[in-house]
Amino acid sequence: MSFFMDSAIxxxxxxxxxVYIIIGLITIxxxxxxxLDKENPARYGTFxxxxxxxxxxxLGHWLPTKVSGTLVIIMIIPxxxxxxxxxxxTIPTKEYSRKQYEKIGMKIFLPALTMGVMSLAFALLTKISALVGVAVGVIISILLLMAYSKDNRPSTFLKDSERFLSMMGPLCMLPQLLGALGGVFTAAGVGEVIGKIVSGIVPPGNVTIGIIVFAIGMVLFTAIMGNAYGAITVMTIGIGAPCILNYGADPVVIGMIALTCGFCGTLLTPMAANFNIVPVAILDMKNRFGVIKNQIVVALIMIVVQIIYMIALH
Known part of the structure; x- marks a missing residue:
């Protein structure tokens, strides 16, 4: 309790x-x-x-780092x-879902909208993390859904949370692991290595070429990592800072658009599991890469637009 009572925090x-404690309890x-499910063919590994x-x-905040690391290793073995x-x-029947839709109608989208609105409100109007805003939005959404139907009890949301976790499986860990990978790459000096390679390609002072290489690098590195937030740190150290920002470019404009370039890479990679693989699992799509195939053209068009945008505004 000392953590929660500490006025310095x-x-x-x-x-x-x-929020993390709640997520952890649901996962446990x-x-x-x-x-306890004897119908699960791999119940021990799943457990x-x-x-x-x-x-x-x-409990990650309180566990020794070696204990947390050991648990992560144990976790990935199964x-x-x-x-x-x-x-x-236990999945609702199509007939039940249809009756519920006829009863609720388009109001069903209000809970989902609430989560986004609360996240934005916390980010813009408070000094509290937007993730906390999402959690508050989830609580409000639960109350709305309970008001919509008496069938929606607290146990319903707990069971559905487990159902969606099981549908995603180990893929749900990929965003966290890739985010950590970005920090490892930065600490290991990968950005500096990339900078040395690029220094022989981009003429000193040629910001336009630097922007093009930076943007394409963000797409490629994000596709490799599956996470634009991890990629931008490495790419900014290696290309953005020495080839663009050092020559007077606006860091706000460059950083903002470079991140959007990275999101174009997100559209192209199975490594971005939460965007491109999880929907396949949830919708039970036959083509594992169906989502990516439908995003390729959009991604290629948008990367060209972003490069032109960055050159024009830098």
Whole structure:
């Protein structure tokens, strides 16, 4: 409790830790539920994966780093050997879903909109993390859905949370691992290595060429990492700062558009699992790369637009 009572720690950090604890508890529930599910063909591996994940999420702030690291290693072992499976699921029938839609109508989109609005409100109007805003939005959305139908009990949301976690499986860990990878790359000096390579390609002082290389590099590196936020740190150190910002370009404009260039790379890679692979699992699509194939043309058009935009405004 000393963490939550410490006046030196911001309210945002305390609330964010509460969010992680809730996420961890839900994930531990997923592990226990699958352990008790005799219809799950890999219930022990599934239990180990979700429970280890949940402990790190809920208690990671207080666990020694070596313990957290060990749990992460333990967690990925069943995933590597494909021993994380979906157990018995209770899915609403199409007839039930149709009746609920006829009853609720387009109001069904209000809870989803609430989460986005709350996230934006917290980001713009408070000093509290936008992720806390999302959590508050989720709570409001739960209350709205309970008001829509008496069938929506607290247990309903807990079971559906587990169902969607199981549908995504180990892929749900990819964004966190890739985000950590960006920090590892930065600490390892990958940006400096890229800078040395690019210095022989971009003529000194030629900001236009620097912008083009920077933008394309953001697309490629994001496609490799699956995370534009991790890629931009490395690419800014290696290309953005020495080839563009050092010659007087506006860092706000360059940083903003470079990140958008990275998002074009997100559209092209299965490494961005939460965007391109999770929908495939949720919608049970036959083509694993169906989402990416439908985004390729948009991504290529947008990267050209972003490059022109960056050159014009830098």
């Amino acid at each position: 911001s309210l945002s950090s305390k609330l964010l830790e509460c 529930y997923a592990g226990v539920k699958n352990l 180990v994966f979700w429970t280890s994940f949940g402990i790190v999420c809920a 995933a590597i050997f494909k021993r994380v499976k979906v157990g018995k699921q």
